[in-house]
Amino acid sequence: MRTRAAVALEAGKPLEVMEVNLEGPKAGEVLVEIKATGICHTDEFTLSGADPEGLFPAILGHEGAGVVLEVGPGVTSLKPGDHVIPLYTPECRQCEYCLNPKTNLCQAIRTTQGKGLMPDGTSRFSMLDGTPILHYMGCSTFSNHTVLPEIALAKINPEAPFDKVCYIGCGVTTGIGAVINTAKVEIGSRAIVFGLGGIGLNVLQGLRLAGADQIVGVDLNNDKKAMAEHFGMTDFVNPSEVEGDLVAHLVNLTKGGADYTFDATGNVKVMRTALEAAHKGWGESIIIGVAPAGAEIATRPFQLVTGRVWKGTAFGGARGRTDVPKIVDWYMDGKIEIDPMITHTLTLDEINKGFDLMHAGESIRSVVVY
Ligand code: NAD
Ligand code: DAO
Ligand code: ZN
DSSP: OEEEEEEBOSTTSOOEEEEEEEOOOOTTEEEEEEEEEEEOHHHHHHHHTOOTTOOSSBOOOOEEEEEEEEEOTTOOSOOTTOEEEEOSSOOOSSSTTTTSTTOOOOOTTHHHHHTTOOTTSOOSEEOTTSOEEBOSTTTOTTBSEEEEEGGGEEEOOTTSOHHHHGGGGTHHHHHHHIIIIIIOOOTTOEEEEEOOSTTHHHHHHHHHHHTOSEEEEEOSOGGGHHHHHHTTOOEEEOGGGOOSOHHHHHHHHTTSSBSEEEEOSOOHHHHHHHHHTBOTTTOEEEEOSOOOTTOOOOOOTHHHHTTOEEEEOSGGGOOHHHHHHHHHHHHHTTSSOOGGGEEEEEOGGGHHHHHHHHHTTOOSEEEEEO
16 A cells, blocks of 8 residues: 655665555564554654664654554454554564563564564565664654554554544653652652653653652752643752752751652763762662663762662653553543643644754654544
8 A cells, every 4th residue: 555654765864755655464463553643752763863773764653642553464453444653662472572561672573673674584665665764762753554464563442542642652651650660659659750841741750659758859940840730740959050969959858868760861971970869779770761872871880889870760660551442441431631831732743853952852742633
């Protein structure tokens, strides 16, 4: 079939919206009509050329929601008409990783996904002249239609609005999951969240859901304060307005250090501050932010010797096929909020505007509706 997609032809260039060829689903694969997709910083990271693993030409996008149109041979868990969210972290429920409750990093299709290919080693997308176009994070939601492996699709409540729950495909799950699955925050905890953007706001609402008593938000941009308060922040700190040592300020504010701290900036200096602002003896610091290629973290080992714990999380530690449908239900039941974070809705033809809004710091999430 032919479909319309925003194609990343090369790094550092705007996406080009064009007609592309899409082959139908092979064994174990599913054809999905994407109804809406968020534009995430990771798409920007790859498009900018900063991602050392970025491959071109490719169809980016990994935060989508849509409807199953056709299933390939052997697909048993999905049928045409099902509403789904694509998963950049699949869940095969069979590999060594899926069978270990300590991780969500299913490895069943990792090698081919990293090369922009389907599990059989080929791409389903091509230009009208036949030139292959690569998949991205196994999702390619910047295409109106895409093909994914069955294990990379979560079946969701058909009543859920696509233009909101697409955000559960990355930002919402990453932020809330970091709190619930990775940190396992207890009721009454004190926490600090560094970076109050699309991920940090979801960490805030995860902390509120978990019953944290004190939720400190840290951001260089004072404009982030109002929205952060809406999502549960109890105290705001702008590091550029703190006189003296930021760690000492935060430790004092949290009466000895936070039980849990979260980096949602991707800045390795912030990651160090986050670790050192965690409580001596038991504080845990969770890295969510993706740092630039080659960046390294540092602290004095004595910080760990004296009981602080450094951890990281991918996709909020969520097992997509199991957890994503539950998070959609939390949204439908009013337990979590998404709507205020969708600040801009665009058409596919306007997709590059979404990247401009992100660069200008004017959006939390821009969503393309097909
Ligand atoms: P964003 O740009 O919307 O938000 C980042 C926020 O950090 C902004 O509000 C900015 O003002 C603030 N900030 C920047 N430098 C700061 C500093 N030195 N001190 C305090 N605040 C600072 O980005 P986002 O969409 O929320 O993404 C955050 C990070 O999470 C990115 O690195 C992204 O790649 C990463 N991410 C990780 C995962 C995962 O699974 N681990 C998933 C998605 C995104
Ligand atoms: O299994 O080795 C692996 C890869 C896991 C990829 C997890 C990516 C999480 C962070 C990237 C940001 C996603 C938008
Ligand atoms: Zn697996």
